[in-house]
Amino acid sequence: MHLPDVMNENCPSRRVLNHVTSRWGVLILIALQGGTLRFSALRRRIGGVSERMLAQSLRLLEEDGMVRRTAHPVVPPHVEYDLTLLGEEVAARVKALADCLEGNLARIPSVQAGDAGDPGRT
Amino acid sequence: MHLPDVMNENCPSRRVLNHVTSRWGVLILIALQGGTLRFSALRRRIGGVSERMLAQSLRLLEEDGMVRRTAHPVVPPHVEYDLTLLGEEVAARVKALADCLEGNLARIPSVQAGDAGDPGRT
């Protein structure tokens, strides 16, 4: 068994890292840190996510053993999402990163430059 | 001015978070944690990155004040990249996350399912 190494393009850790650090993966983990949430609640909590992407990202994180899905077979569907033990560990790191960025926004030049949107090409 | 909040789709922190957690952004930050590196060295260190993406991702991180670029105007170009103070702080969190994932690979179902990457090499 070779040691996992994200710098190695073929290491499975690379794929997991990509799931976790994906656009919505990060936010899902942070949102679920507060406790169990239902699909719609999760969607309301995470600004800008579409149903499709939320469902897809949740499935990926579930496959990676970070998120647990619990479906109650009742008439209006009722599904709950929460973090597994592993998910909690990972989410804590992700949260730490997000907090770090939020807390240091003032030190970030591109933010101070007063550009609300994509300054990219015009 | 409201508080930064990554859950808010219009918060600038969201954009910065995306840069930092982008496919190559993560790896660049980790790679530079070890110290200054030149472009080509960085490229060799990060498996699978193309010149184009490395250059692009570096520029983004530079704009966000995480990475510093120092060009020496010598005949064969000599450019060095290293982390700013802010970059170090952020990189530390990113590294913690990556280490956490690497260390817990064995607990990840989708990895154990033998569905990706090159099997057999241990």
Next chain:
DNA sequence: GTTTGCACTAACAAAAATGTTGGTACTTCC
């Protein structure tokens, strides 16, 4: 004197991510 390395960029092409629309099957609220 031909190849190699350096640090890139521009143009184009392909692949992946993401969004949009419409639908399911039923219930509760107005």
Next chain:
DNA sequence: GGAAGTACCAACATTTTTGTTAGTGCAAAC
């Protein structure tokens, strides 16, 4: 009776990301 909410999925369209190729200008190694 009509609208809204639940938890999604499938098909299609668009956008974004990423890769590929070629090229710069010069120097050192072969």
